Amino acid sequence: xxxxxxxxxxxxxxxxxxxxxxxxxxxxxxxxxxxxxxxxxxxxxxxxxxxxxxxxxxxxxxxxxxxxxxxxxxxxxxxxxxxxxxxxxxxxxxxxxxxxxxxxxxxxxxxxxxxxxxxxxxxxxxxxxxxxxxxxxxxxxxxxxxxxxxxxxxxxxxxxxxxxxxxxxxxxxxxxxxxxxxxxxxxxxxxxxxxxxxxxxxxxxxxxxxxxxxxxxxxxxxxxxxxxxxxxxxxx
Amino acid sequence: xxxxxxxxxxxxxxxxxxxxxxxxxxxxxxxxxxxxxxxxxxxxxxxxxxxxxxxxxxxxxxxxxxxxxxxxxxxxxxxxxxxxxxxxxxxxxxxxxxxxxxxxxxxxxxxxxxxxxxxxxxxxxxxxxxxxxxxxxxxxxxxxxxxxxxxxxxxxxxxxxxxxxxxxxxxxxxxxxxxxxxxxxxxxxxxxxxxxxxxxxxxxxxxxxxxxxxxxxxx
Numbered sequence: 001x002x003x004x005x006x007x008x009x010x011x012x013x014x015x016x017x018x019x020x021x022x023x024x025x026x027x028x029x030x031x032x033x034x035x036x037x038x039x040x041x042x043x044x045x046x047x048x049x050x051x052x053x054x055x056x057x058x059x060x061x062x063x064x065x066x067x068x069x070x071x072x073x074x075x076x077x078x079x080x081x082x083x084x085x086x087x088x089x090x091x092x093x094x095x096x097x098x099x100x101x102x103x104x105x106x107x108x109x110x111x112x113x114x115x116x117x118x119x120x121x122x123x124x125x126x127x128x129x130x131x132x133x134x135x136x137x138x139x140x141x142x143x144x145x146x147x148x149x150x151x152x153x154x155x156x157x158x159x160x161x162x163x164x165x166x167x168x169x170x171x172x173x174x175x176x177x178x179x180x181x182x183x184x185x186x187x188x189x190x191x192x193x194x195x196x197x198x199x200x201x202x203x204x205x206x207x208x209x210x211x212x213x214x215x216x217x218x219x220x221x222x223x224x225x226x227x228x229x230x231x232x233x234x235x236x
Numbered sequence: 237x238x239x240x241x242x243x244x245x246x247x248x249x250x251x252x253x254x255x256x257x258x259x260x261x262x263x264x265x266x267x268x269x270x271x272x273x274x275x276x277x278x279x280x281x282x283x284x285x286x287x288x289x290x291x292x293x294x295x296x297x298x299x300x301x302x303x304x305x306x307x308x309x310x311x312x313x314x315x316x317x318x319x320x321x322x323x324x325x326x327x328x329x330x331x332x333x334x335x336x337x338x339x340x341x342x343x344x345x346x347x348x349x350x351x352x353x354x355x356x357x358x359x360x361x362x363x364x365x366x367x368x369x370x371x372x373x374x375x376x377x378x379x380x381x382x383x384x385x386x387x388x389x390x391x392x393x394x395x396x397x398x399x400x401x402x403x404x405x406x407x408x409x410x411x412x413x414x415x416x417x418x419x420x421x422x423x424x425x426x427x428x429x430x431x432x433x434x435x436x437x438x439x440x441x442x443x444x445x446x447x448x449x450x451x452x453x454x455x
Contacts, residue, residue: 082324096312
């Protein structure tokens with residue numbers, strides 16, 4: 001049930017970015033179908049991007065009624081705040097303590113789970129072995145968190161903010177594993193996360209929404225891997 | 237039932253100061269526990285098993301970790317006085333953006349200022365000043381980042397200000413020279429009792445950095 005002043009939503013993104021993907025899912029969950037999606041070539045950035053995200057020049061950027069917002073976690077909280085009547089599901093828990101927990105684990109997902117998996121993608125040999133160890137440690141904590149909630153999703157019986165923030169684990173993790181030729185999320189070691197991966201991807205809201213095509217995504221990240229291994233070798 | 241509020245913290249931490257500041261702004265009574273990071277207490281390890289870091293706010297026995305998350309929690313629970321985040325969703329998002337920016341950019345440049353020398357130090361100085369200038373531009377003519385009132389963005393940045401003396405001394409520059417308006421904002425904030433009582437003494441911070449540098453061979 002959108003009224004007029006909630007229209008006029010633009011999303012500037014990149015087809016394979018997990019940060020953009022979160023925003024797509026959030027818009028989908030809130031029933032916001034009529035928005036303009038603008039694909040940005042992040043290797044050849046437009047003047048639009050530097051105008052709407054002058055600080056970082058990155059995607060995603062949500063432009064709502066002409067006003068830009070960046071950083072995916074901040075965009076998700078904004079979307080949750082603006083589109084929040086009886087007809088749409090809340091993304092974040094209402095209780096302040098539960099909200100704080102969701103925010104904590106979302107930050108963990110980015111700083112530890114995603115970062116470590118990215119390092120696995122962009123390294124080889126001993127460096128990659130170390131990165132895999134760190135990635136597994138991060139996943140162990142996430143697995144424990146999911147188990148402790150005693151429910152299908154991080155958000156409970158249905159998908160919430162934390163599921164969207166961790167969502168990249170469902171579809172992008174397998175892509176990075178294939179591109180880097182290494183397995184991290186072993187279903188036997190991480191049964192709760194493995195079950196969550198398929199429950200999340202099969203959820204009607206997620207299944208019906210765009211996901212980057214797998215073969216193309218693997219090819220893209222193989223290319224990123226080859227470009228970044230020498231760069232990260234010098235840095236770390 | 238009275239609220240039981242405990243804060244696990246260390247005197248010098250700009251992150252811990254944010255929690256102290258938010259509690260002071262709201263006038264909340266709490267028990268302060270100074271942690272020795274070289275010998276972490278069982279409480280800390282139990283309350284923050286994931287990161288084992290301070291600050292940790294323990295409210296009626298339940299822990300909240302990560303300074304900006306703690307500040308938002310405090311703002312949401314004790315919502316009837318001194319709101320830190322705006323109620324308008326766009327303004328709220330902007331406040332969160334700038335607080336996040338401070339953490340993404342200032343901490344790293346500051347750390348490099350205290351732990352490097354030569355070309356690396358010069359780069360750290362350049363990066364640090366650039367970040368301050370961006371923040372000064374965002375402040376503009378407003379008295380606070382929050383507008384007319386001290387808010388979330390102010391809380392996030394002001395706790396770095398007592399570290400400026402150390403950064404300036406290590407990097408041999410003056411923040412005042414590059415960002416006079418920002419330094420005016422610092423003075424304005426320090427005029428608030430909640431701020432002045434939550435921040436540490438800049439000279440003591442510098443002394444602790446000298447000890448750290450000596451210990452780790454960063455001279």
